[in-house]
Amino acid sequence: MTESRYLHDLKALDGVWDLTRAITRRTVAIVIGGSVLAELLDRPGAVHLRGAIEKRVISPPVDAASS
Amino acid sequence: MTDAMWREEQALRGCPIIAIGGQAVEAVAPGVKTTQRGDGGGASRWSVVRKGADTVLVWGIGAEDTSNALRAFLSDGLADFLEEIWREKSSTPAAPPQPAVAASTSDPDADPIGYVAAQIVDERHKGAGRQARATMIEEVALAILRAINEGMIAELDDAQVARFGFFLDSQPNDNQIVEFMLSCGVDAERVAMEATARVTEQYLRG
Numbered sequence: 419m420t421e422s423r424y425l426h427d428l429k430a431l432d433g434v435w436d437l438t439r440a441i442t443r444r445t446v447a448i449v450i451g452g453s454v455l456a457e458l459l460d461r462p463g464a465v466h467l468r469g470a471i472e473k474r475v476i477s478p479p480v481d482a483a484s485s
Numbered sequence: 486m487t488d489a490m491w492r493e494e495q496a497l498r499g500c501p502i503i504a505i506g507g508q509a510v511e512a513v514a515p516g517v518k519t520t521q522r523g524d525g526g527g528a529s530r531w532s533v534v535r536k537g538a539d540t541v542l543v544w545g546i547g548a549e550d551t552s553n554a555l556r557a558f559l560s561d562g563l564a565d566f567l568e569e570i571w572r573e574k575s576s577t578p579a580a581p582p583q584p585a586v587a588a589s590t591s592d593p594d595a596d597p598i599g600y601v602a603a604q605i606v607d608e609r610h611k612g613a614g615r616q617a618r619a620t621m622i623e624e625v626a627l628a629i630l631r632a633i634n635e636g637m638i639a640e641l642d643d644a645q646v647a648r649f650g651f652f653l654d655s656q657p658n659d660n661q662i663v664e665f666m667l668s669c670g671v672d673a674e675r676v677a678m679e680a681t682a683r684v685t686e687q688y689l690r691g
Contacts, residue, residue: 437494441500445500447500448486449505449512449513459548460506464505471567
């Protein structure tokens with residue numbers, strides 16, 4: 419998770435709890451299994467994938483762009 | 486997120502998917518594991534399978550195999566996949582003309598803005614409608630930002646700035662759009678409407 423994305427999501431969601439405010443045209447759903455084993459064994463790869471995707475997002479969130 | 490979260494969260498229904506691991510793959514595309522092999526090949530212990538335009542399935546026999554599959558996808562496949570889905574989303578064609586509001590919005594030649602607006606608010610056309618609305622909102626938000634920078638309208642207060650923050654990179658719902666427009670005052674609303682008209686014309690031409 420990149421810091422800029424976290425701050426953007428925090429601003430959009432905190433206290434509102436409406437997921438649609440954080441979903442953009444570039445959002446990709448990364449799905450793993452819900453078992454403890456999947457959490458232990460697949461989530462690290464999913465987090466790595468998320469980082470790779472965020473690096474490819476051309477336009478950063480407005481908070482990152484303006485800082 | 487887990488497969489259960491993905492199943493329950495309706496807001497994610499239009500999003501492209503990358504499923505990792507057998508349990509997730511089975512949830513996203515039941516039966517695929519037993520019928521398809523992807524890049525790993527028949528003798529391989531892992532697979533990367535593209536299903537439809539916006540789904541990638543990554544799994545292996547064991548956890549290490551899944552990790553190898555993901556590593557292969559990261560080095561060869563992810564970039565092309567993202568390029569395709571993001572290009573697709575930015576060029577989604579207009580939905581079939583089935584306007585659901587006033588009769589005057591049924592003729593794109595007579596009332597182009599109303600025609601597109603009808604599609605945007607029509608929940609039956611969520612795909613193209615959502616895309617068009619997101620494009621318009623982005624343009625509106627940028628126009629307001631330009632107007633502020635050029636001194637055409639007064640600076641927004643902190644609350645307005647906070648609401649403005651997510652507009653460039655999200656898809657606010659109708660109530661949020663209206664609230665934001667109103668909060669910016671009459672001049673901002675005029676700028677917004679001009680931008681909306683311009684984007685609508687581009688959308689119809691495109």
